[in-house]
Amino acid sequence: MVGTDTSRRSYIGIARMSSLAIHLLWLLIHLVISIFFFVLKIANVLESYLISSGFLKKYESINVGKLRYLAVVVDSEDALQINKVIKLVQWLADIGVKHVCLYDNEGILKKSKDIILKNLSCVKLFEEGDEQSLRGKKTMSLEFASQSDGKEALAKAANLLLKKHLKLRSLGENQEEKIFTEAHMTEALRAVGSGGPEPDLLLVYGPVRCHLGFPAWRLRYTEIVHMGPLKSLKYGSLLKAIYKFTLVRQNYGK
Template identity: 50%
Template sequence: MARTTAIESVGVNISRNYRIMGLGDEVQKAFCSMFPSGNCGVFLFWRIMHLIVSIWYFFLWLVDMFESFLISSGLLKRYKTLDISRVQYLAIVIDSEEALHTLKVLDLLLWLAAIGLKNVCLYDNEGVLKRSEQAITEILKNEKRFKEITTNNPPIDEKGMSLEFISFSDGKEAVARAANFLFKKHYSSENKEKPNFTESDMAGALREIGYERPDPDLMLVYGPARCHLGFPAWRIRYTEIMHMGSLKSMKFGFLVKAIRSFTMVHQNYGLQCHRCPPISSVFHFILQSHFYKIFSNKLKFYFYVTGAKNSLEDLSQILVRRIAIESSLFKQWLKNIQTETGMLAN
């Protein structure tokens, strides 16, 4: 009887230990799924960095909201008068899903009219705004509707605002018709010389078929993506592009600030030598190379502490090779300048 009790107690202890070991295995599997590399320090470091960056961006958002409130209230004097003469043509690019909010689009157009902008191009990829062109223009022509919506904004100019509605299909159609025009002009004739088309040839073809439109001076993008969302590329050669965030969270103060910041920028236009890289590329090369040196040293210390030496060696080799290639290209460019012009390039 005593022997049976002892055997049962041993069996209970074994089963209890087995359950504890099984629970430990489950916890270990959970931690392994959370930390695939097995390095908890790296995961904790990135979580802390993510928290710091999130707090920083939240602080910047609060500052922007407060500044937008001050601009809308007219408390900041420098935003009361805008030199909109530099914004002769404004492009508004809206994500197709957000373009479905027609009231938001109308509010944005009313703000632009209140600021005094005369020529505005509305674009979305799927043509949502273009299908609503008639409804939008009818509302904007109604002066009573203007006053009802913009009671807190400056008075609207009586001359109104010229609107252009385009979509991605318009750009494709324009390119197809321009290519067909060039083909008929140069390749379908008996002329044996087949020229290589350039940008000027394409621009001339677009002008001939009636697709010549002014290039926007400023483009405001509303949506999650930081890009022009397929806006015709031949019309944004010198366009300043600004990402404004979501259309739902747009503010009048943000709009005024974006336009003022564009009017305060000095733009240089000139010829570019085909043998020389742009000056911006030169400065980008210098800053990028210096940044790589500093960044690689920082990563070297961090990866050495965390133990990820292989990743450091691969990254360092890539950075060193890129710096060497860019340095040789930069030296060759300087040599060409000295040889052709006899100038000393410092």
């Protein structure tokens, strides 16, 4: 009995020591990771300051012409910071971006578009064909989008195609005419007012790293960059994201 009790105490002691060692190891790993991300954050802030101050000369000459259309996705809570959104759009206009789409899931930016446009004299509402009309002018076209331009728009487009299918069927058209392709869907989306150009670059402002419901059919060749929360908006980080995009070589296939 004495030997059994001694063995049990030894086993319990070893188990406790192992548990303590694992806990200390977890704390150490957590500390190392926290220090790493803290240093990375400081480095990003410093780099952003250097870019904004003009110390890094390579960011002064950006081929912004390569960025034909830019989309900005803002988390719904961040979208309430209208002053920040206005500042962001003004910066994009100063950089020379010609076409911008502002998106948030709940349509907060759509409801605030009059306030945004009132505070930005160099901005006009997006219209099809703006790319040609704005060439050489110091004016930006601004599109507003929300979830209603996503799933709801797709449902409307599908309903439109169904009506067309039933009409062709009633007229006894050829079967080939009843096969709907990607081009037909694009045309239907444009007909319901949710076509829109495909962004070259999409910037996400918010806590999560996803497009937050931005219409997926407009993201086939889009570069997506997570910019962090809107409250930590920095001109240098914005300039860096656009600069890095201009260096990317995109292969679209034949």
